[in-house]
Amino acid sequence: MSRSRSGSALVVGMMSGTSADGIDVALVRIASRGTNRARSAQIENFATAPYPATLRDSILRVAEGERVTAGEISALNFRIGEEFARAALGALRRWRVRPKRVSAIGSHGQTIFHQGYAQGSRFSAPSTLQIGEPAVIAARTGITTIGDFRSADIAAGGQGAPLVPIVDFWLYGNPRVGRVALNIGGIANLTVLPADCSLRDVIAFDTGPGNMVIDALVRRATNGIQKFDRNARIATRGQMIPALLVRLLRDEYFLMPPPKTTGRERYGEAYVKNLLALPEARRASDSDLIRTATLLTALSIVDAMNRWVRPKAKISEMIVSGGGARNPLLMAQLAAALGDIRVIDSAELGVPSDAKEAFAFALLAWETMHRRPSNVPRATGARRPAILGKICYAPPGKI
Ligand SMILES: Nc1ncnc2c1ncn2[C@@H]1O[C@H](COP(=O)(O)OP(=O)(O)O)[C@@H](O)[C@H]1O
Ligand SMILES: [Mg+2]
Secondary structure, three states: OOOOOOOEEEEEEEEEOOOOOEEEEEEEEEEOOOOOOOOOEEEEEEEEEEOOHHHHHHHHHHHOOOOOOHHHHHHHHHHHHHHHHHHHHHHHHHOOOOHHHEEEEEEEEEEEEEEOOOEOOOEOOOEEEEEOOHHHHHHHHOOOEEEOOOHHHHHOOOOOOOOOHHHHHHHHOOOOOOEEEEEEOOEEEEEEEOOOOOHHHOEEEEEEEOOHHHHHHHHHHOOOOOOOOHHHHHHHHOOOOHHHHHHHHOOHHHHOOOOOOOOHHHHOHHHHHHHHHOHHHOOOOHHHHHHHHHHHHHHHHHHHHHHHHOOOOOOOEEEEEOHHHHOHHHHHHHHHHHOOOEEEEHHHHOOOOOOHHHHHHHHHHHHHHOOOOOOOHHHHOOOOOOOOOEEEOOOOOOO
């Protein structure tokens, strides 16, 4: 591993979440000797490489559970690997960082299936599939690449998600202040960090939809021309439909106790199709529906706080990351409904909200390179700690 004379290493973290909007690339400098791993790490640069539109469509179709052959999935795995490699090389070139100086890449890949627990006869074993072949990334970049982080946790009896909590613990754990770290991607998830907590006290779970339902409604309303409700422009023009909101909040997922995870299989196209067929949704305007979906996200997060978090821990701050942090209506609704909890953008505490998850996978890769476990058994339900990921070593010699 290359390490600079200053005793620090450069690691790239890459991530594409359930929104499948693009590949986030973070360049992270990690000090070798810091006592707190995340606090002695710094983001040096961050970029997002959007997926080509046709590739995104293929990903969404596969992730929605459309029938495809094993051959198509196999080809998609390698194609996305090329796309991740291109994203890394393009970003490094722009930042004038020679790949040789980078010690490792941690690549989450693209989730196309995730079922953290067995369900029915069709999915009789818990499983997860992140694609974007790390061997391709290592071959193209010449950088040792760690991928497939979730499988080791499932093999240890966990749900394979969420994996970011250990980084939240390093970043935000505080002796006096109880905090929650909330990431609003396609799905929203939170990590609970009571004041003065140890890793064993940390719980984390998916609250439900993040931007996924909003995005799907916007795509439908604009015939695919707009992919999301930029700055809540559409929702701001509409009015919330109370009966529809009440109906949507009566969701059995919200009642399930944590640990729990969810994804596109629950809140994807089929969910939106059902929503639009509800009597409460008929004749509603697009902007009314999108406003209602925005409130659904905000209030399902607040419901999770009231049901599962507040009875157990005193929380005074919520640190928000993910693309949803850029939705002003969502943030305002969240802050209003949470009352005395202060809502803070993660950038205020040093990690830009868009970069948080890519930053986290750089740190997880670093742990794996050092044979250290990084799942949080309490959060995933695993029976024991696990060293996450599979290592594809850099090819020998010049590439
Ligand atoms: N300016 C913005 N206004 C409203 N929503 C935004 C804005 N920027 C990003 N988003 C939302 O964030 C989503 C992407 O968030 P991201 O954290 O990348 O999710 P994921 O981890 O699922 O890829 C977009 O699909 C969109 O819904
Ligand atoms: Mg994204």
